[in-house]
Amino acid sequence: MKIKQYFARITGSLLIVQSDNQNGPALFTLDIRVRSQFYIKDDSLFVRQSFTNDTLMFKNTGEELEVHYLLNTLNNTLEKHYRKRKTIKTLISLAVVAALAITVTYGSPHFFGSPIAPKTAETQPIKVEATPTVQNAPAKSEISKSRPPVASLVQQKTTQDALDTLAKNLRNATERQIFTVSLTSGHPRTLYVFSDPLCPHCREIEPALEAIGQRYNIVIFPVTLLGKQKTAAQVIPVLCAAPEFRSKHWKNLFDDAAGMLEITGKAPVLTRCDIGEKALAVNDNAFSSYGFRGTPQLVADDGRPVPFSALQNDDTLDSFMNAGK
Numbered sequence: 001m002k003i004k005q006y007f008a009r010i011t012g013s014l015l016i017v018q019s020d021n022q023n024g025p026a027l028f029t030l031d032i033r034v035r036s037q038f039y040i041k042d043d044s045l046f047v048r049q050s051f052t053n054d055t056l057m058f059k060n061t062g063e064e065l066e067v068h069y070l071l072n073t074l075n076n077t078l079e080k081h082y083r084k085r086k087t088i089k090t091l092i093s094l095a096v097v098a099a100l101a102i103t104v105t106y107g108s109p110h111f112f113g114s115p116i117a118p119k120t121a122e123t124q125p126i127k128v129e130a131t132p133t134v135q136n137a138p139a140k141s142e143i144s145k146s147r148p149p150v151a152s153l154v155q156q157k158t159t160q161d162a163l164d165t166l167a168k169n170l171r172n173a174t175e176r177q178i179f180t181v182s183l184t185s186g187h188p189r190t191l192y193v194f195s196d197p198l199c200p201h202c203r204e205i206e207p208a209l210e211a212i213g214q215r216y217n218i219v220i221f222p223v224t225l226l227g228k229q230k231t232a233a234q235v236i237p238v239l240c241a242a243p244e245f246r247s248k249h250w251k252n253l254f255d256d257a258a259g260m261l262e263i264t265g266k267a268p269v270l271t272r273c274d275i276g277e278k279a280l281a282v283n284d285n286a287f288s289s290y291g292f293r294g295t296p297q298l299v300a301d302d303g304r305p306v307p308f309s310a311l312q313n314d315d316t317l318d319s320f321m322n323a324g325k
Contacts, residue, residue, distance in 0.1 A: 005069075006019060006020075006069060007019075007020065007024060007073070008073050010077065010078075010081045013033045014030070014031060015029060015031075015074075017029070017030075027057075028057050030047060032078070033200075036048070036049050038071055038075075040071060043059070043060040044058060045057045045071060163302060167299075170303075171190075173221070174192070178279050179239070180220060181247060181250045182219050182220075183219070183251075184213030184214070187216050187217045189216050189301055189321055190217040190219060190300075191212065191298055192219050192300075193221065193299075194220075194221045194292060194295055195221070195295055196224060196227055197227070197231060198227030198231050205296050205311075206251075212317065222280060223283050223284050223287045224280065225295050232277075232280060235276075235280055236277050236280055238250055239275075239276035239279050239280060240271060298311075300324060
């Protein structure tokens with residue numbers, strides 16, 4: 001029996017599956033930014049993705065085992081991709097936080113300095129420069145093999161400075177109550193979340209944030225990474241609302257039934273405003289400047305990016321947060 005061959009590759013966020021080899025006919029493509037789960041049913045391959053019905057991707061037309069070979073190819077390709085992406089993401093994170101110590105750009109309205117003047121605010125980047133660390137070179141006789149290289153020490157200091165700068169920027173921006181939606185408050189520690197309400201993973205993580213908010217302050221920085229203008233149309237009115245009402249309006253964006261409810265007199269009708277539009281643009285600039293690549297992006301109040309693995313339960317999150325002390 002001749003074994004059917006399949007070829008799968010990933011270009012950007014697109015999974016491309018072909019018959020025989022990389023030059024063979026394409027069987028299907030799939031956007032893997034959305035969480036996907038492949039499974040076999042009735043000798044056919046289906047994919048399950050969040051917020052959509054299960055989709056038939058491949059149906060056996062010959063040998064009974066064809067679909068199993070295809071599933072095995074998909075699993076191997078995705079496993080290699082995510083393993084490689086995890087390694088690259090770690091290296092990029094280290095490079096980004098090191099670069100932030102040299103310069104960090106945030107658009108205007110400014111995160112620092114005087115409050116926004118609605119009629120005069122312009123989009124001008126602000127550069128925050130960290131003072132470079134200079135160490136005297138030791139005499140050759142003082143150098144030992146067990147002593148860390150000076151470059152390594154400088155890099156560690158630079159990385160910590162970058163994390164401190166990021167934490168300070170986010171804290172200052174939160175205090176201004178212009179760029180953010182505070183879901184919960186009154187706790188000793190804070191989690192910052194860059195989120196796009198039209199991002200599927202952002203929608204998936206909302207219930208977890210609600211639970212985490214019982215023990216941590218949750219502060220949202222809305223961005224338009226995926227939804228672009230559609231996201232802006234939803235988010236700008238939220239940022240234009242008074243800070244005490246934003247949490248409710250933000251949650252309504254994730255509640256499919258919210259649009260059928262009447263808004264009471266306690267919460268004013270949402271409207272667009274100049275400051276809200278500029279604030280959202282600042283958040284988008286900040287997201288890009290910090291080198292973040294996807295949403296939701298969680299950041300601890302000490303500047304460290306929070307991996308999703310830290311959200312498994314209360315203990316794993318507490319351990320991660322306390323590790324930065």
